[in-house]
Amino acid sequence: xxxxxxxxxxxxxxxxxxxxxxxxxxxxxxxxxxxxxxxxxxxxxxxxxxxxxxxxxxxxxxxxxxxxxxxxxxxxxxxxxxxxxxxxxxxxxxxxxxxxxxxxxxxxxxxxxxxxxxxxxxxxxxxxxxxxxxxxxxxxxxxxxxxxxxxxxxxxxxxxxxxxxxxxxxxxxxxxxxxxxxxxxxxxxxxxxxxxxxxxxxxxxxxxxxxxxxxxxxxxxxxxxxxxxxxxxxxxxxx
Numbered sequence: 287x288x289x290x291x292x293x294x295x296x297x298x299x300x301x302x303x304x305x306x307x308x309x310x311x312x313x314x315x316x317x318x319x320x321x322x323x324x325x326x327x328x329x330x331x332x333x334x335x336x337x338x339x340x341x342x343x344x345x346x347x348x349x350x351x352x353x354x355x356x357x358x359x360x361x362x363x364x365x366x367x368x369x370x371x372x373x374x375x376x377x378x379x380x381x382x383x384x385x386x387x388x389x390x391x392x393x394x395x396x397x398x399x400x401x402x403x404x405x406x407x408x409x410x411x412x413x414x415x416x417x418x419x420x421x422x423x424x425x426x427x428x429x430x431x432x433x434x435x436x437x438x439x440x441x442x443x444x445x446x447x448x449x450x451x452x453x454x455x456x457x458x459x460x461x462x463x464x465x466x467x468x469x470x471x472x473x474x475x476x477x478x479x480x481x482x483x484x485x486x487x488x489x490x491x492x493x494x495x496x497x498x499x500x501x502x503x504x505x506x507x508x509x510x511x512x513x514x515x516x517x518x519x520x521x522x523x524x525x
Contacts, residue, residue: 290493290503290520294513297485297506298361301368304504309372310479313495315382315465316362316486321352355388362398366433369485370402376437380473382410382465384428390421399431406432406449410469413454430473444476456491470495490516497523 293300353361369379385394408430417424430451456466470492474482480502484492487505489512496503497520507513
């Protein structure tokens with residue numbers, strides 16, 4: 287039985303077509319706009335073959351990841367508003383993003399999530415990494431904003447799980463910024479939601495995780511190439 291649906295398109299076009307309040311949990315990791323950088327991080331990574339994410343310096347299949355910061359913030363806030371609309375009154379969004387330094391100062395993404403009902407920040411502690419900037423310490427974590435509707439409650443016993451998740455990066459994936467399936471599974475496991483949504487599906491990790499957890503899912507992805515990859519992974523998981 288096929289209990290996932292992959293929609294190729296811009297999430298800002300697709301989200302309005304989904305029924306309001308129909309989604310129990312959203313698990314997503316949007317493009318970070320990393321190619322619009324003032325530092326030497328990704329610029330210094332070009333040509334550094336040992337760094338697995340060097341390909342991010344060139345953006346994604348159908349997204350350059352290089353928007354002016356103000357436009358990027360406005361875009362992400364519009365996306366979050368669309369997610370809030372389709373979320374049930376007991377639903378939650380697990381919104382993974384990355385803090386970084388721009389022009390010597392911390393850019394903590396507060397301008398994106400300001401005004402949204404953020405209940406908690408989860409720390410995703412990654413393994414290792416490389417730092418091309420001598421102005422700050424090696425970044426070893428990303429953040430997951432838990433954005434909740436008023437009636438959201440965790441699944442039984444999930445409240446015993448801590449807010450620092452030590453999970454290694456996903457490297458065995460052709461996508462330039464693969465999302466670890468363990469993170470997606472942990473987010474889904476911590477809820478009782480039946481329908482899972484990822485408006486930035488990428489290689490399909492959230493849908494694969496939903497299959498493993500016995501949940502239904504919808505994935506939205508603008509890139510036909512990544513949609514094909516996601517479909518292949520979901521079909522393999524369904525066997």
